[in-house]
Amino acid sequence: xxxxxxxxxxxxxxxxxxxxxxxxxxxxxxxxxxxxxxxxxxxxxxxxxxxxxxxxxxxxxxxxxxxxxxxxxxxxxxxx
Amino acid sequence: xxxxxxxxxxxxxxxxxxxxxxxxxxxxxxxxxxxxxxxxxxxxxxxxxxxxxxxxxxxxxxxxxxxxxxxxxxxxxxxxxxxxxxxxxxxxxxxxxxxxxxxxxxxxxxxxxxxxxxxxxxxxxxxxxxxxxxxxxxxxxxxxxxxxxxxxxxxxxxxxxxxxxxxxxxxxxxxxxxxxxxxxxxxxxxxxxxxxxxxxxxxxxxxxxxxxxxxxxxxxxxxxxxxx
Numbered sequence: 059x060x061x062x063x064x065x066x067x068x069x070x071x072x073x074x075x076x077x078x079x080x081x082x083x084x085x086x087x088x089x090x091x092x093x094x095x096x097x098x099x100x101x102x103x104x105x106x107x108x109x110x111x112x113x114x115x116x117x118x119x120x121x122x123x124x125x126x127x128x129x130x131x132x133x134x135x136x137x138x
Numbered sequence: 139x140x141x142x143x144x145x146x147x148x149x150x151x152x153x154x155x156x157x158x159x160x161x162x163x164x165x166x167x168x169x170x171x172x173x174x175x176x177x178x179x180x181x182x183x184x185x186x187x188x189x190x191x192x193x194x195x196x197x198x199x200x201x202x203x204x205x206x207x208x209x210x211x212x213x214x215x216x217x218x219x220x221x222x223x224x225x226x227x228x229x230x231x232x233x234x235x236x237x238x239x240x241x242x243x244x245x246x247x248x249x250x251x252x253x254x255x256x257x258x259x260x261x262x263x264x265x266x267x268x269x270x271x272x273x274x275x276x277x278x279x280x281x282x283x284x285x286x287x288x289x290x291x292x293x294x295x296x297x298x299x300x301x302x303x304x305x306x307x308x309x310x311x312x313x314x315x316x317x318x319x320x321x322x323x324x325x326x327x328x329x330x331x332x333x334x335x336x337x338x339x340x341x342x343x344x345x346x347x348x349x350x351x352x353x354x355x356x357x358x359x360x361x362x363x364x365x366x
Contacts, residue, residue: 108266109267113270121355128359
């Protein structure tokens with residue numbers, strides 16, 4: 059059961075990572091990279107590293123996403 | 139020809155990495171020092187979270203270095219952004235958030251701040267600590283920046299909090315140096331493991347780190363968002 063959940067999460071994470079590279083809409087790409095960090099945090103928690111999971115969720119999913127969104131506000135949303 | 143060579147090189151690298159990973163044994167400790175921390179960490183420091191006892195006690199000096207690196211990064215970012223501030227044209231006007239987003243973010247803000255404080259005050263008892271709690275507090279400020287434009291703390295207050303907490307960290311270390319002979323010595327009693335007032339100087343250091351990281355990351359985001 060746990061193997062099933064983990065493999066599902068890993069497949070979702072890889073899909074999100076590929077989507078972050080492929081998307082032409084940069085806001086979508088940022089949200090996809092946020093999803094990568096969020097799933098990484100869940101996987102860290104499952105690997106019994108809650109401290110690292112918290113840092114990953116707070117910095118990778120929240121702050122880095124916010125910095126990218128501020129960058130998009132100041133530039134353009136769509137890639138040419 | 140070049141493609142064949144690069145594929146050949148990639149295969150060699152992949153083979154090397156795979157063989158290295160296969161050779162590493164899983165589920166058995168190879169380093170003695172980790173075993174020592176797991177077996178003796180709770181008795182020696184009084185912190186039930188072993189990660190915290192390593193970060194704030196056994197390797198406290200490294201943590202001071204980490205905090206300094208973060209400080210230098212924040213200062214450098216502020217300097218670079220202040221230097222390029224002259225070109226103000228070309229900034230788009232951003233429309234304000236809707237009432238639902240505005241009210242929701244204002245409702246969530248104190249709860250996230252409270253959670254951040256909880257995480258770093260209980261750093262020696264439960265997972266989390268100064269860095270995580272500080273990042274959570276900074277994310278609360280990011281939420282309020284993005285949702286309620288125009289509401290932000292003054293840059294001076296974040297700098298004052300950051301400097302005072304950094305100073306507190308160093309002063310605690312120097313008191314240890316004076317009392318026992320080495321920097322960042324745990325000079326307070328370890329207490330009963332599992333209670334809030336235990337583990338000597340670890341909670342004090344973690345509270346200082348939490349304030350420092352929180353105000354630093356808030357300052358970084360404040361700098362970035364300042365004229366957007």
